[in-house]
Amino acid sequence: MAVQWDDDDTAAVEAQQPPPPPRSRSKLNHTLPLVALVAALILFLQFSTTTNSHHYSSSPSKFSLHRQDRLPTSRNRTAAWQDYRRIKALTRPAGSHVLAPKHLSHLANSHSIDKSHSAVWILSAYLDTRPLVVGGAPEVAVLGGGGEDLMKDGLGAQEAFWCFFATKGGKYGQSKAYVRWLPDSHPELKKYVPAMWTCGMEWAVEAGVVWEDEDIFVSVSPLSLPPLPSSFLPVQHLPPMPSTHASGHGTATMCVQPLVSDTYATTLGHWVDHYTALGFTKFQFYLLDPGPVTLGVLEDLGSAYPASGGNGKGNETEIEVELFRWALPKAWLTKVGEHLVDPRDWGLEDAGLHAMSNEEEAMYGFPGVEKNSKDYVEIWAFAQNLALHDCRYRAMTRSSRWVAHFDLDEYLLIRPPSGVWPPPPTTPSPFTNWALTTAADATLPTAFTFQSAFTCVSCRPTTEPVKTEAVRELEEMGGKMTRPSPGWPAIYASPVRTDWFGGWFRAKTVVDPWAWYMTNFHWTEIPYSDYAKGRCASWTTSPSTPSTPSSVTSCISSFASLFPNPVRTPTTPWPALYNSSKAIVPSSRGVGAMYHLRADRAVLNARTEWATQAAEEGSDYLFNSTGYDQHLSKVQILKPDWRSKWLPKLPEGTPGELVEDWTMVNTFGNVLVHVLKERQERPDLSWTGKRWHGGRSVRREPKGAMQWAWILPLGGAVGVVGVARWRAGRRRSGDGGVAASWKSMELSM
Numbered sequence: 001m002a003v004q005w006d007d008d009d010t011a012a013v014e015a016q017q018p019p020p021p022p023r024s025r026s027k028l029n030h031t032l033p034l035v036a037l038v039a040a041l042i043l044f045l046q047f048s049t050t051t052n053s054h055h056y057s058s059s060p061s062k063f064s065l066h067r068q069d070r071l072p073t074s075r076n077r078t079a080a081w082q083d084y085r086r087i088k089a090l091t092r093p094a095g096s097h098v099l100a101p102k103h104l105s106h107l108a109n110s111h112s113i114d115k116s117h118s119a120v121w122i123l124s125a126y127l128d129t130r131p132l133v134v135g136g137a138p139e140v141a142v143l144g145g146g147g148e149d150l151m152k153d154g155l156g157a158q159e160a161f162w163c164f165f166a167t168k169g170g171k172y173g174q175s176k177a178y179v180r181w182l183p184d185s186h187p188e189l190k191k192y193v194p195a196m197w198t199c200g201m202e203w204a205v206e207a208g209v210v211w212e213d214e215d216i217f218v219s220v221s222p223l224s225l226p227p228l229p230s231s232f233l234p235v236q237h238l239p240p241m242p243s244t245h246a247s248g249h250g251t252a253t254m255c256v257q258p259l260v261s262d263t264y265a266t267t268l269g270h271w272v273d274h275y276t277a278l279g280f281t282k283f284q285f286y287l288l289d290p291g292p293v294t295l296g297v298l299e300d301l302g303s304a305y306p307a308s309g310g311n312g313k314g315n316e317t318e319i320e321v322e323l324f325r326w327a328l329p330k331a332w333l334t335k336v337g338e339h340l341v342d343p344r345d346w347g348l349e350d351a352g353l354h355a356m357s358n359e360e361e362a363m364y365g366f367p368g369v370e371k372n373s374k375d376y377v378e379i380w381a382f383a384q385n386l387a388l389h390d391c392r393y394r395a396m397t398r399s400s401r402w403v404a405h406f407d408l409d410e411y412l413l414i415r416p417p418s419g420v421w422p423p424p425p426t427t428p429s430p431f432t433n434w435a436l437t438t439a440a441d442a443t444l445p446t447a448f449t450f451q452s453a454f455t456c457v458s459c460r461p462t463t464e465p466v467k468t469e470a471v472r473e474l475e476e477m478g479g480k481m482t483r484p485s486p487g488w489p490a491i492y493a494s495p496v497r498t499d500w501f502g503g504w505f506r507a508k509t510v511v512d513p514w515a516w517y518m519t520n521f522h523w524t525e526i527p528y529s530d531y532a533k534g535r536c537a538s539w540t541t542s543p544s545t546p547s548t549p550s551s552v553t554s555c556i557s558s559f560a561s562l563f564p565n566p567v568r569t570p571t572t573p574w575p576a577l578y579n580s581s582k583a584i585v586p587s588s589r590g591v592g593a594m595y596h597l598r599a600d601r602a603v604l605n606a607r608t609e610w611a612t613q614a615a616e617e618g619s620d621y622l623f624n625s626t627g628y629d630q631h632l633s634k635v636q637i638l639k640p641d642w643r644s645k646w647l648p649k650l651p652e653g654t655p656g657e658l659v660e661d662w663t664m665v666n667t668f669g670n671v672l673v674h675v676l677k678e679r680q681e682r683p684d685l686s687w688t689g690k691r692w693h694g695g696r697s698v699r700r701e702p703k704g705a706m707q708w709a710w711i712l713p714l715g716g717a718v719g720v721v722g723v724a725r726w727r728a729g730r731r732r733s734g735d736g737g738v739a740a741s742w743k744s745m746e747l748s749m
Contacts (some may be wrong), residue, residue: 092234120138120146136538143386161179164232166217166218175201254282258287268408274411325356396513396514403512405507416433438568443565447510449568450509450594451572452506457490461494463662466666491664495665
């Protein structure tokens with residue numbers, strides 16, 4: 001029993017004892033050993049809860065130990081997963097900005113299922129409301145990944161997996177999962193592939209679950225082996241499809257690939273401004289291993305344009321920059337190296353990016369920043385396609401109308417009928433307004449595919465642009481266009497490019513996220529109307545009304561009319577000369593294309609180095625080019641050398657001549673003027689990352705027990721002093737005082 005001090009009992013015992021010598025009555029002599037004991041106990045308890053953390057509290061960065069999360073047996077299997085409170089306690093909160101795939105360890109440790117099921121991870125889950133259009137039950141999409149062997153046999157995988165649901169209201173259910181690996185435009189298959197499980201919610205409708213107001217958790221597993229409580233994900237809800245969908249108006253979201261290194265640090269802020277001018281107001285960055293300069297830029301962008309609920313400082317603009325931790329399991333890596341900056345030192349808590357615990361952090365890693373770092377990752381492009389689909393669903397939770405997935409070296413050019421893009425702020429939906437100009441019948445397509453061309457950042461042109469008013473103003477601000485200021489966006493540094501690539505090569509898309517079941521890096525994949533053809537029978541069935549051929553036909557027609565138009569490819573500013581059997585026939589209306597920066601990392605890294613040095617010295621990064629040419633001359637590449645390096649990598653039949661195309665400057669000159677003026681007016685923003693407070697080169701002490709290590713020497717010191725005085729008291733007074741103390745304790749036991 002615990003020791004309880006009772007004043008009356010203690011007084012009675014002391015009354016029966018002979019009075020000890022005066023010095024032996026010192027309370028300090030008697031209590032110091034107990035203080036030392038309590039201090040040691042505190043240290044032990046803190047150590048045990050911080051080093052074995054696996055229990056999520058309301059704060060996404062704090063944990064405590066729960067060892068009861070064991071493999072279910074035949075006696076506890078049902079109860080193990082039908083426990084909402086334990087599931088919630090062991091699951092990262094919904095809306096967390098830390099995206100770390102969960103390994104379904106109960107499958108790996110089971111001998112009763114196929115070996116291919118041992119490598120399964122799940123990342124995020126979304127409640128899809130699109131079936132409500134035809135009166136069907138909503139579905140849940142679970143994003144994750146698995147071994148290549150698991151995904152090869154689609155039918156087998158569909159039969160094997162079920163979805164397990166738990167709700168706050170105490171309702172539990174299962175439904176068969178439709179699983180498909182996410183399509184990849186690259187033929188090289190890695191050991192692991194991204195995948196999506198789709199699960200019906202018919203059971204919830206029958207059980208009376210009010211899904212709109214319900215907290216729902218989901219996991220996937222074979223029916224014969226229910227998941228552990230720690231294997232669930234919170235389900236994030238999509239709203240019903242917006243009533244304004246048909247008009248095309250609404251927000252546009254930009255999804256940014258898993259971010260690595262400082263290569264594009266000095267162009268990142270300009271890149272955001274470029275797409276803001278086109279009407280993209282939501283930016284979702286997935287951070288894998290950003291460098292210290294990039295972290296500084298992101299910190300400033302996140303502070304200037306916080307997402308809803310971000311840092312709580314308010315946001316006067318409609319622009320939102322949202323940051324997410326993108327963690328790769330070590331099982332997906334063939335080599336584990338050091339992060340440029342330890343993720344626990346990113347310091348982006350204000351943006352909602354809370355650090356993981358030491359125990360969790362040990363499960364994830366990165367190969368280290370090398371030119372071929374992707375070769376050490378057993379999933380394509382750092383699981384980029386998985387991030388893309390997570391971003392697309394996340395954008396739909398915010399009712400976004402358009403979603404794009406462009407890299408930091410890709411700049412979209414869309415030219416309005418006037419030929420000149422107005423300076424920001426433009427109309428509420430500038431991309432939609434442009435998109436409507438491509439449709440002769442005023443109906444919008446479900447996606448746009450933009451042909452692309454490689455551009456040479458470091459090649460100097462031999463021609464000059466047309467002297468528009470914007471060009472004159474730019475040259476007054478930063479010299480001639482043929483030798484632009486070092487602070488200008490890289491896309492304006494040179495007009496030299498290849499001719500446009502025909503067909504699918506390096507194309508990128510802007511999609512209506514509601515119209516697609518699955519998309520891809522470079523093109524669209526499965527229209528939602530096609531997916532609905534296989535699901536309409538279920539959506540039109542209820543306990544009282546079976547599905548009929550006419551109801552299925554009506555369901556299919558509803559989605560066909562909701563998303564009527566196919567992908568459209570706008571014409572490029574210059575007609576494409578390259579033609580192949582895979583070429584997509586461009587639309588006769590609308591002008592658009594994508595410029596894809598192609599430069600040696602040495603060139604861009606030198607640009608970053610120069611900009612950072614200029615910021616540290618307090619010199620003008622935007623317009624002061626003193627020393628800039630000398631800085632880049634060591635890594636600059638000439639036109640013939642650049643042609644011989646890049647053109648052999650292009651499809652057979654691509655024209656070998658380079659062109660000088662000033663369309664970007666002529667179209668977006670007003671935008672560039674606006675961007676540069678904003679830079680001068682916003683000195684509180686660092687576009688080079690100079691204000692980032694992190695970047696320590698020495699790894700800090702890990703979180704956990706070490707942060708409480710001060711208790712150990714304190715407790716030891718108190719204990720030593722206490723024991724010494726206690727022994728001194730014994731020598732002076734014998735055992736009487738001690739015996740009395742222990743007897744008083746025994747009375748309360």
